[in-house]
Amino acid sequence: MKNNNIVSKPKRIVGLYGGLLIFLVMLFFGNLDSSNPQVTNMMAVALLMAMWWITEVVPLAITSLLPVALFPALGIMSGKDVSATYFNHVIFLFIGGFLVAIAMEKWNLHKRIALRVLMITGVSPARILLGFMLATAFVSMWISNTATAMMMVPILISIIQKLEESGGEKGVSRFSTGLLLGIAYSASIGGIATLVGTPPNLSFARIFQIMFPEAPAISFANWFFFALPVALMAFTVGWGYLYFIYRPKKEDWELPDKEAFHTQYKQLGRAGFEEKVVFAVFVAMALLWMFRADIAIGSFTIPGWSNIFPYPKFIEDGTVAIAVALILFIVPSKDGGMIMTWEAAIRIPWRIVLLFGGGFALASGFVESGLSLWIGTQLNWAKGIHPLLIIFMISLLVTFLTELTSNTATTEMILPVMAGLSIATGVNPLLFMIPATLSASMAFMLPVATPPNAIIFGTNRITIGEMAKAGLFMNLVCAVIITLMTYFLGSLIFGIDQSTMPLWAVPK
Numbered sequence: 001m002k003n004n005n006i007v008s009k010p011k012r013i014v015g016l017y018g019g020l021l022i023f024l025v026m027l028f029f030g031n032l033d034s035s036n037p038q039v040t041n042m043m044a045v046a047l048l049m050a051m052w053w054i055t056e057v058v059p060l061a062i063t064s065l066l067p068v069a070l071f072p073a074l075g076i077m078s079g080k081d082v083s084a085t086y087f088n089h090v091i092f093l094f095i096g097g098f099l100v101a102i103a104m105e106k107w108n109l110h111k112r113i114a115l116r117v118l119m120i121t122g123v124s125p126a127r128i129l130l131g132f133m134l135a136t137a138f139v140s141m142w143i144s145n146t147a148t149a150m151m152m153v154p155i156l157i158s159i160i161q162k163l164e165e166s167g168g169e170k171g172v173s174r175f176s177t178g179l180l181l182g183i184a185y186s187a188s189i190g191g192i193a194t195l196v197g198t199p200p201n202l203s204f205a206r207i208f209q210i211m212f213p214e215a216p217a218i219s220f221a222n223w224f225f226f227a228l229p230v231a232l233m234a235f236t237v238g239w240g241y242l243y244f245i246y247r248p249k250k251e252d253w254e255l256p257d258k259e260a261f262h263t264q265y266k267q268l269g270r271a272g273f274e275e276k277v278v279f280a281v282f283v284a285m286a287l288l289w290m291f292r293a294d295i296a297i298g299s300f301t302i303p304g305w306s307n308i309f310p311y312p313k314f315i316e317d318g319t320v321a322i323a324v325a326l327i328l329f330i331v332p333s334k335d336g337g338m339i340m341t342w343e344a345a346i347r348i349p350w351r352i353v354l355l356f357g358g359g360f361a362l363a364s365g366f367v368e369s370g371l372s373l374w375i376g377t378q379l380n381w382a383k384g385i386h387p388l389l390i391i392f393m394i395s396l397l398v399t400f401l402t403e404l405t406s407n408t409a410t411t412e413m414i415l416p417v418m419a420g421l422s423i424a425t426g427v428n429p430l431l432f433m434i435p436a437t438l439s440a441s442m443a444f445m446l447p448v449a450t451p452p453n454a455i456i457f458g459t460n461r462i463t464i465g466e467m468a469k470a471g472l473f474m475n476l477v478c479a480v481i482i483t484l485m486t487y488f489l490g491s492l493i494f495g496i497d498q499s500t501m502p503l504w505a506v507p508k
Contacts, residue, residue: 077364112271146455200440281324
């Protein structure tokens with residue numbers, strides 16, 4: 001395990017006091033919007049939290065609580081409203097998923113799955129990394145990236161533990177970092193391939209139709225044919241980059257014998273009653289997540305099971321996670337207790353729950369203060385600039401903005417601004433709104449940026465510094481990929497004429 005609690009004196013000075021200095025300077029001398037001081041106040045809080053999150057001079061969970069104290073004091077949000085942002089269905093999705101993961105570990109189901117995966121994928125570092133990234137990306141195309149990461153991380157951790165048995169924790173540490181990043185990256189990248197893969201995609205389809213009601217609707221097929229190649233390119237770059245940077249040196253460890261995993265699998269014996277129950281719950285949770293809501297494929301729709309209830313929209317992924325996890329607490333085990341106990345459940349990483357809450361509060365603050373709108377209006381100077389360059393700037397802006405806010409909140413904040421910018425510059429709105437949507441899922445630097453990032457950080461096997469260093473490269477490369485693919489492939493798939501403004505976008 002990496003020790004994240006020791007902070008050097010220079011780092012403490014720069015992070016702690018530097019963050020406070022930036023906060024105070026922005027607060028008392030900044031003036032981003034003279035008619036709305038909350039914009040400046042919110043920027044000050046965002047900069048302080050970003051500085052402390054990156055340097056880790058203050059425990060991450062404590063930094064995440066800053067909005068509770070600062071938002072009411074600075075007039076950004078009331079104490080009641082900001083406190084309410086810290087618990088929602090995503091938080092309960094996280095908690096429910098972790099409860100199932102803990103049960104898997106308690107009854108050694110994770111070892112059985114891990115050995116089975118190793119028997120299939122092989123034991124070379126490249127194949128292990130590719131196998132996990134492919135599985136994660138594919139599943140993330142159909143269910144939330146949070147749920148996908150929640151399912152894959154326990155399996156990955158057990159495989160890392162198996163590798164540590166042959167190479168030692170120190171020898172495998174570097175490669176394990178690459179594996180964890182691979183889970184987070186592929187969960188986010190896979191989600192962009194379908195309209196149902198991640199909430200920003202659905203937000204785009206809805207907001208686009210609201211802003212331009214006469215425009216052709218964005219179909220599942222059109223989005224898939226465009227976004228899948230984008231996802232494949234980003235995936236390929238991510239896999240190659242992580243393997244190149246984090247591949248183990250030959251002297252670091254000895255590759256395990258594939259036959260040894262067959263032997264170890266047989267030594268596990270037949271699955272016990274508890275293992276079977278946990279496995280059934282695990283599979284049921286995945287299927288319930290996948291088929292909860294309607295899945296539209298062109299004109300064909302697979303109805304979601306939530307439709308059997310009077311109010312299907314009331315049921316969220318978090319509802320499913322908690323409902324399924326509760327089963328583990330009421331099914332008795334063969335030893336006379338229950339399959340899951342509170343003593344085991346307290347292992348939930350509550351600091352990550354607070355980290356989630358801090359990100360949600362920050363996103364709400366961006367909206368309530370008007371800072372998101374202020375950031376968007378700074379793009380008005382883009383008139384006359386080539387659309388290719390504007391697309392690249394949008395991609396970078398949204399990517400790095402999403403590092404501090406929820407990707408769904410960022411998408412819903414920025415898309416109306418992009419629609420207005422396209423009208424002002426005379427460019428097809430799709431050229432601006434599509435890259436903004438895709439970029440909202442391409443934040444790889446901070447734990448708070450996306451749930452998969454927070455989930456792998458919750459394993460305590462990776463530091464924020466490692467995430468930020470590797471994520472910066474991916475942020476920049478994905479911005480380039482999104483820019484080029486939107487401008488060229490997007491124009492082909494969506495029938496965009498770059499020389500004229502479509503009639504459905506011309507203000508009446």
